[in-house]
Amino acid sequence: MLTAGLLVLSGCSAGDLGSSGDSGAGTTISFLADNSDASLSTAKGLADAFNARNTGVTVKVETRPQGGEGDNIVKTRLSTGDMADVFMYNSGSLFTALKPEQNLVALDDQPYVGDLDATFKSTVSAGGKLYGVPFGGATGGGILYNKAVYAKLGLQVPKTWADFMANNARIKAAGIAPVVQTYQDTWTSQLIVLADFHNVAAAQPDFAEQYTAGKAKYATTPAALKSFQRLQEVHDAGYLTTDFASTKLEAGIKHLADGEAAHYPMLTFAVGTIQSQAPGKMQDIGFFALPGDDAGKNGLTVWEPAAVYVPKTTTGKKLDAVRRFVAFVASKDGCDAMAKATTPFGPFLVKGCSLPADVAAPIKDMQPYFDSGANSPALEFLSPVKGPSLEQITVEVGSGIRKAADAAALYDQDVRKQAQQLGLPGW
Template sequence: MRKSLLVMLTCISTFSLVISGCGSSSKDAASSVKPAESTAATQAPTAKPDAAKKDVTITVGASQNWIKDIDRKLANQFTQKTGIKIDFQVNPDDQYINILKTKIATKEAPDILYMASGIGIDSFQPEKNFMDLSNEPWAANYTDWAKAGASIGGKIYGFNTWSVDGWGLLYNTDIFAKYNLQPPKTYAEFTQICDTLLKNGITPIFENAKDEWHLPIWLQELAGAAIKEDPGFIDKLNNNTGKFADSKVLATALGQYNEMNKKGYFGKDALSNEWTKGYEAMGSGKYAMDLVYTTYQQEVLAKFPNSGADKWKMFPVPMGDNTTFGHSAGGIIRVVNKETKNIESIRQYFAFLSSQDNLKAYYMERKDLGPISFKGIEVAPATQALQSVQSIASSQLIDLNDSVKFYGDSGAIIAKAMQDMLFGKLTPLDVLKKLDDNREKSFKATAK
């Protein structure tokens, strides 16, 4: 996924929150965007706007990498049209979530708050703290996934112009073709692929195990395998009647991840590798695969134009014989602080942003995004990698990060436990038990 999802996942693992999908995008290109009127289908409700007041300013809180050039352009156009100012209050990536929680608790939060979509919304007590946006005109034009990812308890709390995506193993199609390799359907087939690559001097997988935010993604992508083993698995976890340690397939999968490292599938530097080294690792052809989001190859192509990255494809994480593509709940959404005094101005702002012309302008600049959250907006097709993983997958589900309560809150715990497993200090079952222990603390804390 995009840099935005990468940042989102970093925040999740460090300060307890869940991108394409997480989440890495290329910088927004500068281009002129013609101001556009809201269409009739997305006009704000008839009400006396607070814009009639003098010097109305809508405050917007976000992590610094979640605000793009196009967001500022459209905000400026909205100000020119209405006189309502938009004040983006960006925060350091590694501090935003804590700042957000503190400001919500002290009732000092901005009018609009950026946050991850999915089950993580629930930990912010949305019914108490956020406006119900279910009846806003633009909500009727949501795609099903955008509506689901922005909703809790049947109510829509989020305004989403982001994108659904997910994580899978991106592979260099030229390398695979050279050695007559096909995407695997089982873990055994996957090991055969990796063994073939090793014999030919190619490191099978670039793994940045030093980055704690990245390790939980291997596990979160296995929702399909866990549900195949136990159809009620997710519900049990969210009702706190089941445990991750109950899943034999997840323990098996973690054992396979450990085995992959021991066999050299990650090379010699997995525990010292950082995310940014992946571009050269893949772009140079030294590595054949990388666990990334569905638009990552575009970034490799920008850095390595001769890599052939535009042809690369993707398949689901095969550990535990998983064949399901785990996708995000829809990236980053904007919720409205229930304490705001500017609700009518915010309605105008969201109506402006959700007009057909402005949505098209937004998505034309957000080349890092895939499927569009609103119906009827046709800009660029989904990436080759996303199309391939969807066609290869036996099914698609929201991943564990976005569907299981407190998974995101446990990111750092999962990562440290997986690192300890690689060092031989913990077993796969120990990793799952540490995840369960941390989730239990969260359940008790929210029950107070």
């Protein structure tokens, strides 16, 4: 996953904020969510809004740890039949590790299924069955940019990598740093490589499948190798802020917001950091997808939201009550409750849901990629294979220490070890 505690919602246990069971007032169901501020606020917001609208069913929230500890607890509670009545957990590759066909209730027969975003559905499906609904909005990976700089220089949002690099040349000529990098926070060095995945998938649609099977490699797949080459090109062209090696995320955001730099490869969750680090500058910040070679295939790499699932141990009256709650989560009222509880980092993935009118411009800029269907899940939602050393490798490439081809080959070795530890065939 991209970075602990910043994006990935995972993890379960302890910290019960309520109890489950039947009471004289009706049925009480337990809803398990991780204990990050955003997840817990969202879960409480959903529970409170549902409880206010429904009689006979009460949702009470339980918490669990994040990260690996939480992952283990979720799997343990599922395997021992001790899972909460309904729970929130990752979509994508971590979802498949839950053995959904064995442990989860399929939701294909529910009336809201047709309203769910098709790309999201692919990350919560197994064996042809759907098992989850979105918990929150999507997060985009691409380029935050300074709109005031673009306006001053008469630049247009690029749809190809060539146009992006041409914009960078114009920006540098104007005495402004074209690209912020913040390698003191090493995880941020991965963004160009990871946000490029929509372009990889556009060029080779079966890459994720072949990559998981050990047949496609970064070093030998031209479209995937370009992800590392693009990172190298930005450095070699002299387009980085001078303090890229020693800068952290917060300082990088300030460079961008103050117009000292024009672009920052980043996730849209960083909007919250812009609001805290550069109050009053949000109107100057926009967002676009990382450009590829073909303007006609321009699209966004998406970090899909977590999902809400129902364990097979939920039966009878409890299952009926949970179905009502899950339908609420996958409705406009549910989206509105989540938006009220915490600031969305991207569009909701349920038809009929809209972002709040006052949401920040970079978040609004994501919506067209969803309206047109021009988006792809990040590779980590399609494959469990991600080597632990990627951020160190991308720091080297982005700093001019290692060439792209060498880095891609090194990363292939890194993921091979991880795939073998997972016991995947073909490695």
